[in-house]
Amino acid sequence: QVQLVESGGGQVQAGGSLRLSCAASGRSFSGHAMAWFRQSPGKEREIVASIKVGGGLPYYGIPYYTDSVKGRFTISRDSANDTLYLQMNNLKPEDTAVYYCAARWIAASDYNYWGQGTQVIVSS
Numbered sequence: 001q002v003q004l005v006e007s008g009g010g011q012v013q014a015g016g017s018l019r020l021s022c023a024a025s026g027r028s029f030s031g032h033a034m035a036w037f038r039q040s041p042g043k044e045r046e047i048v049a050s051i052k053v054g055g056g057l058p059y060y061g062i063p064y065y066t067d068s069v070k071g072r073f074t075i076s077r078d079s080a081n082d083t084l085y086l087q088m089n090n091l092k093p094e095d096t097a098v099y100y101c102a103a104r105w106i107a108a109s110d111y112n113y114w115g116q117g118t119q120v121i122v123s124s
Contacts, residue, residue, distance in 0.1 A: 002026035002113050004101045009118030016091050016122070022084040022101030022115055029082070030054045031106050035064075036075060036086045038097035038120075048099070049075035049086060052106060068094070091122045 008020040020036065035050035048066055051059035058077040065073060074087040084101055098119050102111035 004103065004113055004115035006099065006101050006115045006118040009099060009120045011121040011123065012091055014092055014122055014124050017087070017089045018091065018120060020086040020088065020099055020101075020118060020120075022086075024082045024084065024101075024103070029103055030056075032103045033106055033111075034059075034077065034084050034101070034103045035111065036084070037100045037102055037111075038095075039100070040097040043097075045100070049073055051075055051077060051084075053077065053079075054106070088120070091120075093122045093124045096120060096122050 003025045005023045006020060008018060010018060012018055030053055032053050033050055034053055036048040037045050038048050039045040048069055050064045052061050053059055058079045063075050072090045076085045098117040100117045101115040103113040104111040
């Protein structure tokens, strides 16, 4: 059974940092894209960052970041323990959301594996 389990959310002041983790299990994610999404109340879910997994590397290619987090967030992956990370620095109140880890086969259009989400609250 495939599981993606997020952790690391919490409440921080604006300008602070958090690191989210997503522990993956149940299958190999080689040949998959892995991503962080977020959703705020009243807003559509948006992709925050993504990487491609394969070739025996933690990831390959250039990570994708949505414009609003470029220069502040960093996506990474530890292949030894199959964990995806999102380092979030200089957090802003508009980053407040539930953050989800997700994965899809690289050739698929939709993400079909999802975690349960972790809440991030940034206070001003």
